[in-house]
Amino acid sequence: MSRIVVPVVLLGLLAGCALIPPQRLGGIAVEVPPEEYGRRLCEHLEIEVYATCVSQVIDNLDRPRPEVPSPGRSTSGPVVAVVDGEVFSGDYRSTLFTGELNLTSPKTRCRGGYSAFSGDPAAIYEFHCEDGRSGWADLVRDLSGRNGIGRLAFSDGAAGQLVFGHAPLGSAEPYPYLP
Template sequence: MSRIVVLMVLLSLLAGCAALVPPTRVGGIAVDVPAEEYGRRLCQHLEIEAYASCVSQVLDHLERPRPELPAPGRSTSGPVVAVVEGEVFHGDYRSTLFSGSLRLASPQTRCRGGYSAFAGDADAIYEFHCEDGRSGWADLMRDLSGRSGIGRLAFSDGRAGELVFGHAPLGSAEPYPYRP
């Protein structure tokens, strides 16, 4: 019996190396995201001289009082910014209880995708395809407010990055709000 298990593990490892396999969701649907984490993710592509100023802008934006944003009933959609090896993507996401869509764009390409429980997707992992032929996945995790959060994404060419979504840390994703 143990040989069968070992063989299955080896086969799954080989399959994982040969293809881009989206992660399975483990754990809850929300995580505590400190303000500094938003700053790190949004400013990581900048040179060290501009990094501290950018993080300060993010922290100031998060601490600034503002009206309830987004309006009730619109908390499951909003802006997204992803940084993948220095390339900044911006766009938006929309989600419902059983489906979601994601759009990302950089100066080099545009990507679109989503997930749907009705189509058989077991996890809320956004699978996407880009105009330049790449594909990939994005996994979004809400912060404790339930309206913003962080995530990760990976492309079929091996590039991977981190993302931030929601109105609280971004205000608007276009134009990109955090520049040197």
Template sequence: MFRFAAIATLASSVLIGGCLPPPPGHFGSFVTPVTPDEYGQRLCRHLDLEDYSGCLSEVLDYFEAPRPDDLPYGRNSNAGPIAMVLDQQVYLGRYDATPLVTRFRVTQGEKYCQGGYDAFAGSTDTILAVRCSDGRRGRADLTSALDGRNGIGRLELEDGTQAKIVFGYTALGQAEPYPYVHWSDPND
């Protein structure tokens, strides 16, 4: 019995650690190291080249600034801000996650996208079914950073449009007010 439990624990650790290829349908692993540069690239990629470096510097400065460790715990341990760059625009919102149910909703003005999976309703994997207010549908795959409370993801809509996702308090602080205000609207 002990030997079986040890082997199961080791196998789970390898899978969770991202050493095995992702399951079919997933864009990436379940857990991965994420650097401030990666968060910045995802949050700033919608900008023109001349504004991109300023945005990336702002994101890196945000990570270098000392902040108190006042991340919410309890119900908010697996919930928080989420940002998605879709069609050259930043959508902001909130995600709520548990091992069996995850949901998110992001908005940009009147437009929104929302998605989720629910194992209790028959979802068989952690790919989030997504629908947007303009009628487009697709799927999102989220990958946690090593701390388990932040991370990155990717949305792919049926029409081939892709979006990058960043979530968590460490990466975003909070969705409202968005910490990277100078770079949230490429038309400013």
């Protein structure tokens, strides 16, 4: 009897991880093709430079890297968001139960995070900006667990997409894909 119960319980737990919470991009991790990183990072550029930008992003993803990230880099790194043509760059840091997000554009700086300890049922980052806006960001990891994509929205209705992690961005400072 106990031999049957253990696998059933494990399957139940794994199936629960695959559920997509309401208003979320996806489950714990999704497959993100290299072209998707390129599209999100380059879509704000003029068509003449778009293809070059996407090629650079894909080349950066194809660069060989050590399999094991250095301490502190597996759940933290650069993030870039493009919101109505405005480019934000910054960093994120996450643990199992908390996360921080810092974004800066030429016009404003935004900071926020989430905490399961304060009752956040989902890892939706809430942030506030120096220009008075607030908003949220939903990040989902790719299958490597170290990089990913997301979306964000501001209180004034502006919305955009983001990319995070060392593989798609390398070092996001200075961000090379400005309009």
